[in-house]
Ligand SMILES: [Zn+2]
């Protein structure tokens with residue numbers, strides 16, 4: 001990789017360069033560029049975008065998909081696990097008087113919306129024993145708590 005700048009520029013769409021038939025925009029973001037880490041959720045791989053950019057008059061549309069892997073910490077058992085995010089994307093911009101549209105903020109926003117309120121390694125995670133602290137997914141203790 002030749003540094004972050006190339007990737008950032010890939011997300012700036014030059015309005016005048018979008019042809020009538022549209023264009024494909026396939027690119028990826030570094031985790032650091034998006035800076036969307038939460039205490040219990042970290043981006044550990046690039047965010048991939050596969051989109052189609054079209055323009056109708058003063059309306060610009062970016063449609064496609066966003067994929068990445070989040071490494072999260074389970075809110076019950078505190079073990080880390082990976083979750084794949086695969087999300088459909090449809091962004092719309094009014095480009096009246098604009099030459100360049102930067103979609104970075106919206107991509108960040110879309111991604112953060114995918115974060116679960118509480119990360120769980122699985123919906124039936126048994127969590128830690130409140131008394132002795134063992135991970136009850138792996139160990140059965142005799143606390144009866
Ligand atoms: Zn868990």
Ligand SMILES: [Zn+2]
Nearest residue numbers: 129132141143
């Ligand atoms: Zn216990």
